[in-house]
Amino acid sequence: MVGKFEGFEIPKPIPALTEDTKPYWEGCARHELLIQHCQDCGHFRFPPSGLCPKCMSTNTEWVAVSGKGQVYSWTIFHYVYHPAYAKDIPYNVAIVQLNEGPLLHTNIVECNNEDIYIGMPVEVIFEDVNDEISLPKFRPLSK
Ligand SMILES: [Zn+2]
Incomplete structure (x- = not known):
């Protein structure tokens, strides 16, 4: 998870755990995708928040x-916005809509960028960054 930029090693940023997001990231570390579910109106929400919107x-x-859903939108990054990602160019950033409704920003993996399309069925996998952080990413749904 380290990129090189003009001779310096720069790590990729990792999520900061907050009171609201800690259960989400702890679930990811166990390779479980947890979403908040309102017990009054039934709404599934993401990102985590103290109040149901x-x-x-x-x-x-x-x-x-x-952990299943479909590609809602995506783009391919060709420009280095952060030096830690220089070696990944070109890489995709996608929005996946979970079957339960919420939208998550993520990357599509195990798939060529050219093969991504809106509505593509996907399933979550977890990329372990360290002992505390695993990032949810999505791959084409195996049939
Ligand atoms: Zn609610």
Whole structure:
């Protein structure tokens, strides 16, 4: 997870755990995709937050979701916006809509960039960064 830029090794940024996001990242570390589920109106929400955006309830639970969804949108990065990603150019950044509804920013893996399309069925896999952080990424859904 290290890129080179003008002779310097620069690590890729990793997510910062906050009170709201800690359960999400702890689930990812166990290779479980957890999403907040409002116990008053049933809304699944992401990113994590203290209040349900639909009904303002704080009554929520973390539930393991299917990890399946489809590509909602994507783009290919050809420009180096962060030196740690220089060796990855060109790489994709995608928005996946989970079957439960929420949208997640991610990368599509195990797939050529040219083969990504809107509506492509995908499933989550986890890329271990260190002992605490695993990043959810998505690959084409195996049939
Ligand atoms: Zn709600």
